[in-house]
Amino acid sequence: MGILDSVERGLERAVNGAFARTFRSGVQPVEIASAIKRELDIGAVVVDRDRVLAPNHFVVRVAEKDAARLQALGATLEQELRSVVMKHAKRGNYQLLGEADVEVRADRELTAGVFEVDATRVEGAVDWIAAIDVDGVRHELKRGTTTVGRGTDCGIRIGDTAASRQHLNLLWDGTAGLARDLGSTNGSKINGERFREAALAPGIVITIGQTALQFQLVPGHSSGSAAAARPATPPPTSALPNRQAPTPPPVSAPAPEPRSARPETGAAGKTPGIDQDFWSGL
Numbered sequence: 001m002g003i004l005d006s007v008e009r010g011l012e013r014a015v016n017g018a019f020a021r022t023f024r025s026g027v028q029p030v031e032i033a034s035a036i037k038r039e040l041d042i043g044a045v046v047v048d049r050d051r052v053l054a055p056n057h058f059v060v061r062v063a064e065k066d067a068a069r070l071q072a073l074g075a076t077l078e079q080e081l082r083s084v085v086m087k088h089a090k091r092g093n094y095q096l097l098g099e100a101d102v103e104v105r106a107d108r109e110l111t112a113g114v115f116e117v118d119a120t121r122v123e124g125a126v127d128w129i130a131a132i133d134v135d136g137v138r139h140e141l142k143r144g145t146t147t148v149g150r151g152t153d154c155g156i157r158i159g160d161t162a163a164s165r166q167h168l169n170l171l172w173d174g175t176a177g178l179a180r181d182l183g184s185t186n187g188s189k190i191n192g193e194r195f196r197e198a199a200l201a202p203g204i205v206i207t208i209g210q211t212a213l214q215f216q217l218v219p220g221h222s223s224g225s226a227a228a229a230r231p232a233t234p235p236p237t238s239a240l241p242n243r244q245a246p247t248p249p250p251v252s253a254p255a256p257e258p259r260s261a262r263p264e265t266g267a268a269g270k271t272p273g274i275d276q277d278f279w280s281g282l
Contacts, residue, residue: 026113035117036058036060039055040054043121054094055121056121057121058118061107061110062115064106078103082101098122098123132170148169148170149167149168150164150165156213164185177199
């Protein structure tokens, strides 16, 4: 980074801080996406004529009040911001040393409405973690068996009245996973079809009553040195060894939501993607 870049960033922080103290407005996702794109452009380094390296690891630091509000969006925000990184890198013909990773952190020293983005190039910076998303809350899966149900002893507890006390087991060995229904009264479904056992694949959605559980492989927030030995792409998932699990029916993509001038929260509580046409000019 050159001296002019440092001066420009210093002026930008001062102006942003003054505006935040004056208007007391919170940080908006659209502002974060715009800043990440700017960091990609600023941090891009030309290695040779056909190769331009850009940052792939971003830490967005915001005030504690803003952090609480942004983290209430669940996993959706960071997923969408990672998508912003990948699309902007593709548009600019940038190459990343590893998968894109975006983390939102609280910083006590920042004023509400002010945020800073730290961008770095980290080789193999992704430590892939298995997780289940339920109603906007992410539950990381540890190696072994995690029970899902209404019981207080369940690793993932859901309040759906259609769920049994111990409804479903999720088995994860670090590279492959399996979902097994425990003989529940109302059953477990994938795409409306009941199943007894099914292999876990990224993006698969298991339904218990009216509750959806989505399996994901997400990048963990590990240090660069520890992450250097990690693969930059998610490990392949298949049925656990010696398990005869049927292949689940294909998960159909959700219908696209109507585009609007501003991101809104629908009646069902789903947050639309932040990388819409409204954002394309940023």
